[in-house]
Amino acid sequence: MSLDGKTGADRVLQPLTSATKGHFVLLALLALGTLWMLFAWFVQLRGGLMHTTSLGDWGVSGGVPWGLYIGAFVWWIGIAHGGIAISAAVRVFKLERFAPIARIAEVLTVLALGMAATSIVFSLGRPDRIFNTIVQWPFTVHHSPLAWDIAVITLYLVLTLTYLTLSLRDEIYEIRDRLPYWLDPIYAVILIGYRPEESEKVEQLLWWLAVAILALVPLLSGGVVPWLFGLIAAQPGWFGAAAGPSMLIESLTSAMAFVVVTIAIFRFAYGWEDFIRDAIFRDLSKVLALLTLATLWFVVHDVLTGAYLAPHHVGDITATMVSLPFFWIAVLGLGAAFIYLVAQLLRPSLFSVGRLTIASAVIAISILNKKVMFIVEGLMHPSIPPLTNLYPAGFYFPNWVEWSLVLGTIVVVGLGFVVIGKIIPMVELEVVDDDETTPRMGDPPLTDDSSEDATRPDTEVN
Amino acid sequence: MACSSITYEEGIQMSSGSDPPRRSGTNGDETAGSGLEAGGDADAEAVGSEMPDLGDQWTVDDLDEDWERRAVEMLEDVDFDTELGVELSRDALRLAQGELTRAEFNEKHHDDVYEEFGVDERPTTEAGGIEYESSTRTATSSADGSPLPSVPETDSRPVPSRRGILKSAGAAAAVGMTAGLAGCLDGAAQSTTADATSGEDGNDVQLGMAIDMNHCIACLKCVEACKQENDTDRGTHWMHVFRYEEDEFGDVTEEYMPRPCQHCSEPSCTYVCPTQARHKRSKDGLVLTDYDTCIGCKYCEVACPYGVNFLGKGEPTDKSPGFTGSATDERGETVGGPPPTGVMGKCTFCVHRQDDSAQRGTTACEDDCPVDAIHFGDMNDPESDPRAYLRENDEESRFSLLDQQGTEPNVVYLGTEPTKDAEPVDGPYTYEDLDMETLAESQNGGDGE
Numbered sequence: 063m064s065l066d067g068k069t070g071a072d073r074v075l076q077p078l079t080s081a082t083k084g085h086f087v088l089l090a091l092l093a094l095g096t097l098w099m100l101f102a103w104f105v106q107l108r109g110g111l112m113h114t115t116s117l118g119d120w121g122v123s124g125g126v127p128w129g130l131y132i133g134a135f136v137w138w139i140g141i142a143h144g145g146i147a148i149s150a151a152v153r154v155f156k157l158e159r160f161a162p163i164a165r166i167a168e169v170l171t172v173l174a175l176g177m178a179a180t181s182i183v184f185s186l187g188r189p190d191r192i193f194n195t196i197v198q199w200p201f202t203v204h205h206s207p208l209a210w211d212i213a214v215i216t217l218y219l220v221l222t223l224t225y226l227t228l229s230l231r232d233e234i235y236e237i238r239d240r241l242p243y244w245l246d247p248i249y250a251v252i253l254i255g256y257r258p259e260e261s262e263k264v265e266q267l268l269w270w271l272a273v274a275i276l277a278l279v280p281l282l283s284g285g286v287v288p289w290l291f292g293l294i295a296a297q298p299g300w301f302g303a304a305a306g307p308s309m310l311i312e313s314l315t316s317a318m319a320f321v322v323v324t325i326a327i328f329r330f331a332y333g334w335e336d337f338i339r340d341a342i343f344r345d346l347s348k349v350l351a352l353l354t355l356a357t358l359w360f361v362v363h364d365v366l367t368g369a370y371l372a373p374h375h376v377g378d379i380t381a382t383m384v385s386l387p388f389f390w391i392a393v394l395g396l397g398a399a400f401i402y403l404v405a406q407l408l409r410p411s412l413f414s415v416g417r418l419t420i421a422s423a424v425i426a427i428s429i430l431n432k433k434v435m436f437i438v439e440g441l442m443h444p445s446i447p448p449l450t451n452l453y454p455a456g457f458y459f460p461n462w463v464e465w466s467l468v469l470g471t472i473v474v475v476g477l478g479f480v481v482i483g484k485i486i487p488m489v490e491l492e493v494v495d496d497d498e499t500t501p502r503m504g505d506p507p508l509t510d511d512s513s514e515d516a517t518r519p520d521t522e523v524n
Numbered sequence: 525m526a527c528s529s530i531t532y533e534e535g536i537q538m539s540s541g542s543d544p545p546r547r548s549g550t551n552g553d554e555t556a557g558s559g560l561e562a563g564g565d566a567d568a569e570a571v572g573s574e575m576p577d578l579g580d581q582w583t584v585d586d587l588d589e590d591w592e593r594r595a596v597e598m599l600e601d602v603d604f605d606t607e608l609g610v611e612l613s614r615d616a617l618r619l620a621q622g623e624l625t626r627a628e629f630n631e632k633h634h635d636d637v638y639e640e641f642g643v644d645e646r647p648t649t650e651a652g653g654i655e656y657e658s659s660t661r662t663a664t665s666s667a668d669g670s671p672l673p674s675v676p677e678t679d680s681r682p683v684p685s686r687r688g689i690l691k692s693a694g695a696a697a698a699v700g701m702t703a704g705l706a707g708c709l710d711g712a713a714q715s716t717t718a719d720a721t722s723g724e725d726g727n728d729v730q731l732g733m734a735i736d737m738n739h740c741i742a743c744l745k746c747v748e749a750c751k752q753e754n755d756t757d758r759g760t761h762w763m764h765v766f767r768y769e770e771d772e773f774g775d776v777t778e779e780y781m782p783r784p785c786q787h788c789s790e791p792s793c794t795y796v797c798p799t800q801a802r803h804k805r806s807k808d809g810l811v812l813t814d815y816d817t818c819i820g821c822k823y824c825e826v827a828c829p830y831g832v833n834f835l836g837k838g839e840p841t842d843k844s845p846g847f848t849g850s851a852t853d854e855r856g857e858t859v860g861g862p863p864p865t866g867v868m869g870k871c872t873f874c875v876h877r878q879d880d881s882a883q884r885g886t887t888a889c890e891d892d893c894p895v896d897a898i899h900f901g902d903m904n905d906p907e908s909d910p911r912a913y914l915r916e917n918d919e920e921s922r923f924s925l926l927d928q929q930g931t932e933p934n935v936v937y938l939g940t941e942p943t944k945d946a947e948p949v950d951g952p953y954t955y956e957d958l959d960m961e962t963l964a965e966s967q968n969g970g971d972g973e
């Protein structure tokens with residue numbers, strides 16, 4: 063825990079004490095984007111949800127009551143798993159080579175969860191009353207899937223924030239004198255009750271927290287979130303037992319993709335090529351390839367069950383789905399990205415962080431597209447015959463307010479990173495230090511890593 | 525002697541709901557678990573054509589071979605041992621005729637029932653000293669008297685049980701059904717003098733409708749009346765009339781089906797609501813939205829299979845002088861009239877009228893229907909308008925809309941259920957003719973299918 067090797071730490075800490083022109087430009091752009099989002103939200107609040115968006119009532123009106131917002135909600139929840147996936151790899155499975163990106167991924171989790179909640183708020187007709195869900199929670203939790211969601215998401219957020227804060231304490235304590243003084247109150251909060259002797263205990267605690275958060279992943283993205291849809295018998299497009307597994311896989315895919323994009327941006331912006339090495343990206347690309355394949359595999363299942371001798375109304379839904387360009391855009395995006403991922407694994411010369419980042423971005427967006435499709439598709443063909451055919455088929459395309467709000471959440475995550483990047487070190491200093499003295503992340507020979515891991519004594523926890 | 529009119533001391537409750545969130549008093553007063561006690565009157569007007577309606581005055585002799593054949597058919601549908609079912613029914617008959625005592629009956633079948641269904645809540649010891657548990661069990665389903673099985677009610681069940689989730693649920697329901705039949709006949713045997721009104725328990729009203737599609741002429745007066753009465757938003761149709769064609773091997777017929785909220789006994793909308801804003805009023809079984817609590821999440825809307833929910837748009841139709849009823853109901857909750865912007869609304873069965881002694885028992889749509897197609901009243905009261913109407917027209921086929929969805933609707937239609945191939949048509953009147961456009965037409969360029 064010494065800070066002898068100053069250079070790495072210096073470079074990680076530099077963003078905290080100084081800022082470049084580029085930083086201010088970025089900050090200004092993101093702030094503008096956020097302001098635009100707030101403006102769009104203001105328009106929506108003033109005009110009423112049904113007036114200012116393309117959402118409508120299903121039934122006589124042939125509208126779609128849940129659309130882009132709910133799609134974005136599910137998407138952000140999925141992305142929030144990126145943080146715990148990386149942290150768990152490092153802490154629980156001892157894949158230390160991912161340690162340099164753990165902090166960024168954890169911050170991503172917190173921001174993504176925040177955006178998930180925000181997306182829900184956007185979707186409410188009366189967001190001012192959101193706390194009714196909490197007030198009524200004890201009475202609704204035994205029957206409303208939305209109440210289950212609130213519970214699990216809150217738990218997830220609390221655990222992740224605790225995790226992040228605890229993992230920061232040692233570091234902040236050590237380097238407090240080098241941190242910007244005007245942020246002292248924030249550091250004081252992070253360090254409440256800190257004693258240097260706590261490190262070991264905290265390490266243990268972090269291990270357990272990581273395990274707990276890990277357990278929440280299938281409960282959230284493979285459980286309560288898909289149950290929001292899979293349990294609703296009224297919508298055959300949603301109803302089903304496979305919603306959980308397929309959504310979990312999709313969520314993890316988008317999470318990994320988003321992590322790749324985020325760390326690539328950080329690495330590019332701060333020139334951190336020497337601690338966030340290519341090897342990390344290569345490893346992530348393997349995971350991503352596998353997950354993308356699984357996602358595509360679920361798509362095949364979905365289409366086949368809806369196409370082959372399917373009940374009338376389910377067949378209709380599938381037929382419409384495959385006739386919509388958005389479906390093919392999503393599938394093509396995933397397919398193309400998958401082909402690239404496999405190609406660069408087979409032929410390392412095709413690999414570049416830039417290309418991988420583009421492929422990941424395509425995957426992340428394709429999955430957002432897919433989630434929105436899933437929700438909207440089900441509602442475009444709601445209920446079962448005879449009502450399905452007696453009501454007009456639904457129609458939906460998000461309007462500028464909805465696009466502004468959902469793209470706005472991405473901007474806010476960017477803004478969040480830019481701001482938080484000025485408050486806490488985005489790479490664990492311990493990792494950077496180790497890195498200076500004993501370079502342990504072989505670049506690029508991946509095979510070294512495994513042998514290295516095997517010889518590393520498991521002394522840290524338990 | 526109608527089965528429907530018997531009060532039998534075991535008090536088998538024809539509960540029509542297992543655990544829909546129900547509220548009686550103040551906001552948040554959770555009374556989940558209180559099934560709707562519908563009295564033992566539910567068998568008279570069968571929905572679905574399988575079981576003949578025996579009317580008010582059946583005797584044991586009415587249970588002829590035809591009845592038995594239909595009973596077999598019906599039992600075959602429920603996936604459990606048909607023979608056992610028939611055997612049970614036959615013995616129930618003997619029970620009714622006094623050849624068997626109840627205790628003997630229960631004793632005789634306990635093992636079989638247990639083996640088949642894994643449950644047998646019927647007591648097997650002599651009736652004198654035992655508590656019949658049947659007050660926590662659903663005997664039959666919808667309050668209007670569908671003979672279809674329902675979910676048994678168990679007080680301790682933490683999550684509302686839905687029909688058809690578990691085999692055991694279905695099994696217990698089948699037991700409940702048979703036991704209900706036995707109980708009914710049992711009652712007949714014991715209480716030969718029960719009078720025809722004792723089916724009314726007073727506190728278990730379930731408002732509902734009988735809608736005669738054969739009368740409906742799709743004049744859309746009910747839709748208009750609803751708009752005027754409730755001042756609903758533009759494009760919002762709490763009451764809607766489906767107009768469609770059925771093509772049966774080339775014979776095309778045009779049919780009309782008015783569709784209010786079904787005020788379900790197992791309302792999926794209340795289950796999913798994260799704020800309890802959507803609830804079932806315990807006094808009369810109305811499914812209402814507390815306009816002061818609803819957050820407009822639209823979950824109820826996506827969970828309802830009937831498409832009757834409309835989020836408040838704050839744009840009242842010019843059909844109406846404004847809502848003049850009381851928005852606040854007897855409990856002090858805001859549930860009547862049009863919902864505020866961003867709050868969920870749907871047909872309230874004119875709740876403001878139900879709370880007003882001068883107008884109680886009427887709805888705007890019923891009042892304005894020129895052909896008397898809509899009959900509104902307490903589906904648990906055999907003397908009510910809808911029940912009497914169903915009885916008078918007992919030779920006509922009837923159905924509950926989307927019955928397989930498990931919501932147990934409280935609207936019974938006389939007529940033929942639309943098929944999956946029903947083709948919507950515009951005539952004879954369109955909403956546009958009457959200045960009540962639907963948003964689908966204005967938004968989607970009328971490509972409604």
Ligand code: SF4
Binds near residue numbers: 794
């Ligand atoms: S018809 Fe729909 S809105 Fe009405 S009670 Fe039934 S589930 Fe609820």
Ligand code: SF4
Binds near residue numbers: 798817819820825
């Ligand atoms: S829209 Fe209102 S009534 Fe419907 S589920 Fe949400 S909070 Fe409940």
